[in-house]
């Protein structure tokens with residue numbers, strides 16, 4: 001079946017979730033544009049399945065408002081496509097026409113069986129193996145034996161989903177990053193059985209969506225979480241080590257967050273990133289990886305304790321950051337959680353952060369914030385000089401950062417040596433495109 005024909009009948013399962021709604025938007029815009037340029041405009045639909053009616057009605061509002069932004073950006077193409085339509089003159093009329101056409105595509109439903117005609121299914125349901133298995137078992141019963149399945153799982157081996165669902169090579173991982181409409185990176189994971197035509201269609205769709213596609217092998221956690229989980233565990237380990245030499249745990253969290261953001265020039269500190277992802281999600285992915293990789297190290301008592309105390313991070317419905325390791329005001333960190341006192345210690349209390357900053361010492365010579373270097377064409381030379389200066393320093397901050405950089409590099413090599421990727425360049429690619437690092441962990445600087 002031609003891809004354009006296959007795209008006539010798409011389903012998104014878990015459509016109202018964080019990832020599902022983004023995939024719904026991407027696919028609605030893509031298919032609405034295909035429809036616009038197709039002589040036979042009829043017959044396209046996107047079945048959007050989720051378990052809650054309320055969430056699905058919110059989804060439609062979200063799609064309508066986002067499609068307006070897409071259409072406004074795409075006005076030149078819309079003018080071309082509607083050139084023969086004498087009834088459409090103003091930009092606003094064309095934008096409304098496009099949105100009205102696009103909004104005929106979504107078929108929201110709480111019935112999974114409604115996806116029976118789908119020839120492509122994007123699955124972004126909650127990261128729970130039993131629920132995903134149930135979804136695939138049902139879909140396999142009601143859909144054609146030619147349907148292609150693209151799962152967004154962050155951690156589960158594709159081969160396992162394939163086996164339980166009986167999907168025989170018709171599933172692969174198409175791992176969008178959050179939020180899918182904004183993030184360029186998609187990790188592409190084929191299992192040993194994935195059929196070439198399933199892979200080809202996924203790559204073709206990825207290209208149509210103008211995504212950066214990086215292959216990962218089918219090993220729990222893949223490249224992104226394979227690095228991120230271990231990177232986070234390294235920071236937690238350092239906090240525990242600092243405790244042994246007299247630093248309080250919350251002080252250590254503050255210190256490692258600063259080291260990973262400022263000293264290592266990353267877009268955000270590691271504890272802020274774990275908060276963004278959600279401590280419960282972080283814990284869940286660790287559990288899945290630990291089970292599949294049979295690696296006891298993939299566990300953190302601190303994360304377990306935080307969750308026990310109901311501190312989980314993640315986002316509110318309006319996208320603002322919930323408190324986690326750090327407390328946030330207007331999405332900026334203002335304090336650190338103390339598990340012993342079961343409360344946040346604000347940065348402003350008794351100037352404690354100043355004492356930790358002094359302990360860490362100055363950032364290395366040549367430091368510029370991540371944002372300043374991001375679009376700097378001369379960043380390569382600047383980073384080289386910066387890391388050379390870091391190497392010669394023996395302050396606590398520089399020493400912690402240096403050790404952290406080497407650990408990140410070690411993780412990248414481990415991912416290659418343990419078969420998660422065929423090339424460390426893929427790890428660099430995932431970290432630079434999905435985590436917005438300025439440099440990959442395997443580089444010429446150190």
Ligand SMILES: NC(=O)c1ccc[n+]([C@@H]2O[C@H](COP(=O)([O-])OP(=O)(O)OC[C@H]3O[C@@H](n4cnc5c(N)ncnc54)[C@H](O)[C@@H]3O)[C@@H](O)[C@H]2O)c1
Pocket residue numbers: 013014015016017018019020049050051052055112123124125126127128131135152153154155175176177178277
């Ligand atoms: N959030 C992230 O940063 C992120 C990034 C990449 C991949 N992922 C992966 O994407 C998937 C979804 O994650 P999310 O963060 O969007 O979760 P989410 O909790 O925001 O959304 C999951 C959705 O699945 C729905 N759902 C639950 N059971 C269902 C069922 N039986 N049938 C249909 N829908 C059902 C829920 O109602 C919810 O709307 C997971 O596999 C996750 O690992 C998440």
